[in-house]
């Protein structure tokens with residue numbers, strides 16, 4: 001019997017994907033650079049399903065039924081290229097290579113184009129949900145050709161998370177679309193985490209709650225519109241007590257957030273596309289600031305406000321919930337606009353409502369909230385921003401007084417809330433009737449003759465600033 005799919009790269013993510021496939025009744029060929037991992041998988045989990053261990057690339061390829069489907073799960077970058085170079089020559093036209101790692105979508109586009117020349121389908125796919133997700137049902141975001149999805153889709157839909165019976169997997173779009181969408185998922189993940197962290201910081205710094213009390217606040221929030229995996233695990237992290245010191249776990253962890261790079265990519269691409277994803281950018285910068293140890297120690301004694309924390313904390317947690325909710329809507333609105341812009345730039349036909357739907361389960365940002373995003377795009381596929389869709393508009397309008405008041409409190413107490421603040425600035429910027437961008441245009445024209453457009457006439461204009469009377473000319 002041949003295998004319907006093979007997995008090469010059997011570190012924890014690859015191993016768990018292979019086990020998930022086998023547990024769903026698919027025969028899975030296994031391969032790893034060093035043989036031990038392959039043997040260990042079969043020894044430990046061989047009874048979970050049908051595995052065909054292979055100890056060379058040729059053996060692995062020979063174990064697969066056609067069209068062959070090879071899933072690569074190795075480190076992004078050079079290791080991925082090395083594995084592709086090893087397998088591509090052994091495959092035949094129509095076969096499918098899947099890169100399930102966190103590759104940069106530009107690499108995926110390059111690889112897809114090169115392999116297409118050889119008649120191979122290359123599918124860059126986002127997989128979210130960490131180790132547990134890979135084993136029990138991740139959210140899967142495959143790109144690549146529609147043909148490749150005909151054979152791959154049923155397998156991936158089978159092993160993905162399910163919400164209300166629908167699989168958290170869809171063909172996102174051609175070539176690098178899957179990895180692009182996964183990248184933005186991670187950017188949104190950074191923003192969401194930052195906003196939750198700011199909520200914690202405010203509840204502690206402004207209202208004086210303990211981590212254990214804040215865990216309870218989050219548990220309550222998790223029964224409402226903020227119901228999400230990230231809120232749920234935050235409560236668990238905050239309730240955890242360090243065994244060796246008896247202190248709250250959150251107090252013994254070094255306060256320097258690390259990053260592997262996908263959030264940074266999201267911001268870099270956001271800049272390239274000209275999409276204001278300020279919430280995601282602030283989240284990445286907040287991690288960078290936290291990690292700037294020398295800068296932080298040099299600045300530690302800078303003066304701050306002398307105000308005391310809130311005397312009356314009643315209602316404050318509820319206001320923070322509203323600020324968090326409104327800021328979260330902004331961060332997601334920005335992320336979805338980035339996907340829309342990426343789709344337009346690279347010619348992908350991405351259904352934003354479907355993207356939200358496959359993020360409802362399996363992935364790190366899974367949340368009830370995503371149902372509302374799906375509904376918003378279903379009701380209005382050309383929606384310019386989630387903020388103007390009926391439900392979100394109303395909820396954010398209702399939350400805005402609390403949102404503003406929480407940020408004022410943070411500012412007056414000197415508690416940094418870059419995520420909340422930038423989200424509100426974005427909201428107010430979009431709402432503004434006139435922006436001071438007009439003045440910026442005037443400045444540009446003054447020092448560089450960069451020209452400007454007028455509100456009352458077509459064309460480009462320049463004012464001769466140095467001449468008497470400052471006459472205007474058509475540029």
Ligand code: 6PG
Nearest residue numbers: 128129130186259260261262364
């Ligand atoms: C997921 C996660 C996953 C990974 C992040 C962590 O969707 O399963 O996003 O891809 O845990 O990349 O990223 P940082 O190390 O950059 O925080």
